[in-house]
Amino acid sequence: MSANTSVFERAFGAFLFDMDGTVLNSIAAAERIWSAWAVRHGVDVEAFLPTIHGARAIDTITRLNLAGVNTQEQAAFITAAEIDDVEGIVEIPGAAAFLNRLPQDRWAMVTSAPRDLALRRMAAAGIAEPAVMITAEDVQAGKPDPAGYLLAAKRLGVEPADCLIFEDAAVGIQAAEAAGAALMIITTTHQHPIETAHATLASYDALRVDVDSNGRLRLQKN
Structure with missing residues (x-):
């Protein structure tokens, strides 16, 4: 994990996750x-x-x-x-368990994949379908446009700036930045080290989440 610990110093209204490369490897x-x-x-x-x-x-x-x-x-x-073809699709280490520990109304998936493909890949990786999922069909403009993340925040009833977005790809990172949200960059599938001011993570096993009395999410390091 990077030295940037700002995401560990505040609470969030919701977590938003990209899919490919962020919660599963396809x-x-x-x-x-x-x-x-x-x-x-x-x-x-x-x-x-x-x-x-x-x-x-x-x-x-x-x-x-x-x-x-x-x-x-x-x-x-x-x-x-x-x-x-879903052969070889697996979860990013610790992702399924991490997602299962989150309150259902406090997280969403925001993927560039069409819905049928997203559900197929998540099933292959053992990732449960979220209550809120934004897919390719839900937006007019894909990433790096922030439309998907803005829509997910709206459906969860939170402001984008009150969200932590988990991303891995350049266009997704740009979309998250444009949405005005905090970022956690998943590096598991990166072939080369990433230079970034954002927090980075290789495995969800390194994280846990505490839910405070107001239902807000706080990341903790294991």
């Missing part, structure tokens, strides 16, 4: 599918793969600006393939 499955897709469309796989993480499929494909490609059809194709 990199192997996602990269299998996107790699095959990129080859079929003549896209440089090595340069392309780092751009897929944290973003909606339709936004990833749109950014490529490929001639003659129907972005909605291709995004649907990718989603269907990802729903079929």
Whole structure:
């Protein structure tokens, strides 16, 4: 864990979690599918793969600006393939137990994945479905736009600035910053050390949560 301990010095109204790379690791499955897709469309796989993480499929494909490609059809194709292939998807260490200890009305999932894919991946990783889940279908603009996080805070009845967001990918971190929330960056799936002023975490086993008399959440280090 980083030396930045500010998130341990205050209470939060709610916790908001990204999914892929934050509570579960789906990199192997996602990269299998996107790699095959990129080859079929003549896209440089090595340069392309780092751009897929944290973003909606339709936004990833749109950014490529490929001639003659129907972005909605291709995004649907990718989603269907990802729903079929969940081999190797696992929870980030300690994530399921950590989430299970949180009050249901005090946390939400905010993912760039479509709902059906999100539920499939969470089931594969042993992550319970949350009471509040914002998915690709719920927003007009995906991350790095903060719309998903703002909507999650609204549905939980809290202000974004009263939330702690757990993220891992660059576009998600940008979305969390734009929402005005505090950040905890999960580093489990990072291949290289991240330079950031935000708190960082490799395993949820290093954390516990205390709920105060007002129902507010306080992070504690184990």
